[in-house]
Amino acid sequence: MHKMRLNELHLKGTLTPDGPILVKSGGEIGADPTLPNMNFVRTLHPQSGEPTIYLPGSSLKGAFRSHIERIIRTMLGEDPTVCCDPLGRSSCGKRIEGMNRSGMNLSTAEEYKELCHACRIFGHLVHAGHFVAADAYPREALNILPVRQGVAIDRFSGSSKTNALFDMEVAVEGQFELNISLVNFEIWQMGLLALTLRDLAEGRLLLGFGKSRGLGKVTVLLENLNIAYPGRFDLPGSDRDLLGMAALMESLRQPYGLKDGQTSKVSTPVAGKLAEESIQWGRPALVWDEEQAIWDVLKASVSAWSGLVSN
Numbered sequence: 001m002h003k004m005r006l007n008e009l010h011l012k013g014t015l016t017p018d019g020p021i022l023v024k025s026g027g028e029i030g031a032d033p034t035l036p037n038m039n040f041v042r043t044l045h046p047q048s049g050e051p052t053i054y055l056p057g058s059s060l061k062g063a064f065r066s067h068i069e070r071i072i073r074t075m076l077g078e079d080p081t082v083c084c085d086p087l088g089r090s091s092c093g094k095r096i097e098g099m100n101r102s103g104m105n106l107s108t109a110e111e112y113k114e115l116c117h118a119c120r121i122f123g124h125l126v127h128a129g130h131f132v133a134a135d136a137y138p139r140e141a142l143n144i145l146p147v148r149q150g151v152a153i154d155r156f157s158g159s160s161k162t163n164a165l166f167d168m169e170v171a172v173e174g175q176f177e178l179n180i181s182l183v184n185f186e187i188w189q190m191g192l193l194a195l196t197l198r199d200l201a202e203g204r205l206l207l208g209f210g211k212s213r214g215l216g217k218v219t220v221l222l223e224n225l226n227i228a229y230p231g232r233f234d235l236p237g238s239d240r241d242l243l244g245m246a247a248l249m250e251s252l253r254q255p256y257g258l259k260d261g262q263t264s265k266v267s268t269p270v271a272g273k274l275a276e277e278s279i280q281w282g283r284p285a286l287v288w289d290e291e292q293a294i295w296d297v298l299k300a301s302v303s304a305w306s307g308l309v310s311n
């Protein structure tokens with residue numbers, strides 16, 4: 001399956017700070033707020049070449065992964081084969097490495113079958129995932145930011161450290177272009193992505209540093225959803241259908257342990273537009289480009305996740 005492309009989802013939108021946000025370089029692991037490096041991560045703007053802040057794709061992917069892990073654990077429990085800790089000893093990557101070291105030499109299908117729900121989307125040490133978030137740049141370079149003062153919290157006592165004030169750079173404006181993709185997906189995976197986007201839009205998923213201080217809230221505008229089925233000269237299903245891997249290639253279901261069951265084909269309330277010439281080019285694609293329609297299509301995919309949970 002990894003050498004084939006059966007389906008592809010591309011979603012474009014805009015994230016706008018709703019209050020201060022701060023995404024530091026080097027991620028958040030081991031962040032000590034008493035250190036002076038409370039600067040927003042910067043790079044050069046891809047269009048103008050000017051220095052600008054941005055939201056690294058790796059940060060977005062990390063935020064999406066940890067949120068989806070939380071949803072999976074809430075619904076299906078703490079079992080590492082259901083949702084592993086990717087950095088822990090019982091991670092899927094370590095488990096599969098161990099099985100291969102003991103001479104099992106798993107095939108690609110057998111490895112996929114072993115993966116927990118989160119690694120089936122985001123990948124693990126041995127295999128890259130099926131989810132990609134591109135770096136999100138502001139439409140125009142944004143380099144001068146307001147500086148806010150914070151108080152370092154003692155992580156043991158929970159009280160503020162004496163004299164431990166620090167400055168942090170925050171973004172309070174800017175329109176960051178969101179581009180995410182999911183390839184070779186099952187519809188329940190799209191459903192988890194949909195739940196995550198909704199939580200992001202409703203302020204339940206915060207981005208970057210200082211979540212407990214109220215930082216990290218964004219508004220979400222969805223602009224374009226494109227679902228393509230490469231390598232075909234006809235549209236599989238109707239212009240209202242979402243087709244997961246099992247619906248596209250039934251022979252994968254058993255060897256890969258696909259979890260879609262009855263929901264590898266889900267009907268949406270809004271028909272997609274067939275992308276122009278996409279059939280002639282052997283890559284039929286449905287497009288939704290109105291915000292409410294995109295949310296409605298995303299919402300339809302959630303039924304596959306709830307179907308999996310209740311089984």
Ligand SMILES: [Zn+2]
Nearest residue numbers: 084092116119
């Ligand atoms: Zn895993």
